[in-house]
Amino acid sequence: MTRPMIGISACLLGQPVRFNGGHKKDNWVTDTLASVADFTAYCPEVGIGLPTPRPTLRLIAKDSEIRAVDSDTQSKDYTAPLQAYFDQHTKTIGQLDGYILMQGSPSCGMERVKLYGDRAMPEKIASGIFAERLQKAFPNMPIEEAGRLNDAPIAESFLTRLYVYHEWRTTQPYQSAASLIRFHSKHKFLIMLHDYAGYRRAGRMLADLSNSSDLPNIAEQYLTEIMNSLKAISTTGQRTNALLHLFGFLKTYLEPSEKDSVLAVIKRYQQQDLPYVVPLTMLRHYATVHQQKDGYMWQQSVWAPYPEHLNQYKNIV
């Protein structure tokens, strides 16, 4: 696996760019994720020329629009400069494999940012101005907030999407029908793990690639489909289903006693008695042992969708 390049709110890397002159260094990002990925940092507020320290901004609802203004007087409107800052960097950001945003910020917050309106209390319903532009411009890009990445299933989905998107961008499987089919073939169990219906839809999209002029369009729709599927948090039922499908392919090579032990372990996982990684590792062992007979199973990305020492799924049941 090559190293993905991730865009990130600069304060999360420890840069002292916050309104109070501080930072919000995220140790998982700087210690763990940094071992496998590189970062390009953006601070939209410093980028538009605001000093550090500076008065805080807030989002307000005004004339059916969301505006970023200074919290004290609400007379200085920074919406257009923040939007322009994103627009200036759109091309570079488009080369990234994912983005990690600082939660709650009127510039960088992905969702649930406080929006001040007529009510006495602000409602947590908005996206920051920069983040809103980012999500609209790149709907297929994996984007998450640092705070949400403390949740293992959300982190697992983000890391999975990050590496699939990185592979899509760097190997460009959409260049030919054959490479697109190979890409899908490699990731099918991974997609199934998150969204069985999405996996079926994605497969159907590739059913007829005979007209090469349709390929760019189909490939783009396919990417949207699988990125949406991988965003879904996988349930125990979906994981069990995917494990049973993997077993179904591998069982030809197994002795009766081996089949029994695999099925027993899958059942214990289904009963939430064992973490997901246990039956997965067992099946992977048999895929490794029989890789000469079945290269298709061995090449599946579901065995290790991202570098294993990140291991977000080790405790997922």
Ligand code: SF4
């Ligand atoms: S949240 Fe965004 S705008 Fe605020 S300090 Fe961090 S990088 Fe800068």
